[in-house]
Amino acid sequence: MLLNPVVLSVIVMTVLCLLKLNVILALILAALTGGLISGMNLTETMTLLIDGMGGNAETALSYILLGTLAAAINKTGVANLLGKSISNIINDRRSLLVLLIAIIACLSQNLIPVHIAFIPILIPPLIGLMNKLNIDRRAVACALTFGLKAPYVMLPVGFGLIFHNIIRDNLIANGINVVTGMVWKSMLLPGIGMTIGLLIAIFITYRKPREYKIVDNVFENKVANDLEDEKQSDNLCRKQIAGLTGAIVAFVIQVITESLPLGAIAGLIIMLVFGAFKWKDIDNLMGDGISMMGFIAFVMLVASGYGAVLRETGGVETLVEAATGLMGGSKFIGAIIMLFIGLIVTMGIGTSFGTIPIIATIYVPLASALGFSPAAIIALVGTAGALGDAGSPASDSTLGPTSGLNVDGQHDHIWDTCVPTFLHFNIPLIIFGTIAALVL
Numbered sequence: 001m002l003l004n005p006v007v008l009s010v011i012v013m014t015v016l017c018l019l020k021l022n023v024i025l026a027l028i029l030a031a032l033t034g035g036l037i038s039g040m041n042l043t044e045t046m047t048l049l050i051d052g053m054g055g056n057a058e059t060a061l062s063y064i065l066l067g068t069l070a071a072a073i074n075k076t077g078v079a080n081l082l083g084k085s086i087s088n089i090i091n092d093r094r095s096l097l098v099l100l101i102a103i104i105a106c107l108s109q110n111l112i113p114v115h116i117a118f119i120p121i122l123i124p125p126l127i128g129l130m131n132k133l134n135i136d137r138r139a140v141a142c143a144l145t146f147g148l149k150a151p152y153v154m155l156p157v158g159f160g161l162i163f164h165n166i167i168r169d170n171l172i173a174n175g176i177n178v179v180t181g182m183v184w185k186s187m188l189l190p191g192i193g194m195t196i197g198l199l200i201a202i203f204i205t206y207r208k209p210r211e212y213k214i215v216d217n218v219f220e221n222k223v224a225n226d227l228e229d230e231k232q233s234d235n236l237c238r239k240q241i242a243g244l245t246g247a248i249v250a251f252v253i254q255v256i257t258e259s260l261p262l263g264a265i266a267g268l269i270i271m272l273v274f275g276a277f278k279w280k281d282i283d284n285l286m287g288d289g290i291s292m293m294g295f296i297a298f299v300m301l302v303a304s305g306y307g308a309v310l311r312e313t314g315g316v317e318t319l320v321e322a323a324t325g326l327m328g329g330s331k332f333i334g335a336i337i338m339l340f341i342g343l344i345v346t347m348g349i350g351t352s353f354g355t356i357p358i359i360a361t362i363y364v365p366l367a368s369a370l371g372f373s374p375a376a377i378i379a380l381v382g383t384a385g386a387l388g389d390a391g392s393p394a395s396d397s398t399l400g401p402t403s404g405l406n407v408d409g410q411h412d413h414i415w416d417t418c419v420p421t422f423l424h425f426n427i428p429l430i431i432f433g434t435i436a437a438l439v440l
Contacts, residue, residue, distance in 0.1 A: 006315030009034030010348045027302045031309040038313035052308025053301045060297035065264035068289030070120035076243030105147020116400035123404030134209035141417040142201035144401035154191030170360035186378035193432030197424035246271035296399045303394030320362045335437040342384025347392045356385040375440040383433030391422025
């Protein structure tokens, strides 16, 4: 099992990332490792990696344009007003701000389904306030990842409905008759586990103050400074209205067309027409957007290619076959092994939604043979798919939070986002996923 190309590739990726090698290089080296072990040569593996990068092309473009939109909105001064309003609400209560961010992130998955689009707009303007309150950004990273992930695990609305329907369709395709309404009931326990993990992160692990340097950054929130001398001219008010209008248009277009790039472009055009910024500012705004989100965009491109290589190795199927012999007919051992396999696969591919179709074909007959009920199989497949999304260096559930929290260069993607979210969400998911599989 340890010589499996998927296992070794994910181990290589994880170790290199923990050693602080650039994530893009770590993904490429891990992909080459998996390809070579599976019998492909270097040229074949690299070609497959490059061909597979197109799978996240829209996501990468979305990140660049969202970064530009965030820079444009910040230029209007709306971000400062937002930060000041939030500052007045929380009144120096650190935990309340982190919980508020978690709630907003949850709403981005269902009530206002914009996924990560809110992060580059909301989080950078709050960095100054977080620094003023000495908030440990690892807690904020956990709050953001929780909001990006827990709602689709538990709730059949927004992105959650898509996730639950994927589980339903793949179970039906493999001979298990289920309906969408069964999925949230089976996934409730794993979701509760994630909630407990979030509370532990906020109130125990990262509750102590943590100091950060005050950096003069284009995205740095002015709330931490004195705002009294900032006079609101008519021109500035007009710019703020244009900024808000652009943000609203971006949201509406994204919801209607289901395209983040179209929404971002529409928002930028509206802001330009109504005078939020001038034509000559576009180059600088694009530069700010690329500076903020460009690296994340390239990681997503390479991550898609990496996932294509892992799928081509056939390592998932052989991994399950090797693990079957270790189960010995035990439901408990079988549940734990299946969840760990899901963790490895999702850590490599970087997407829960893309993992479900891969593992369902193998898990459903295996779980049925072990005597698991349909509800328990839902819990196994759903939890196995969700595992690893938190903590994966290549997942938008970790890349998104890092993009917002690292605007001043003081938040490490691996040690401040991936490791904290891995510990606080994957461990509870394994524990509560196993319990759900055994009691349902």
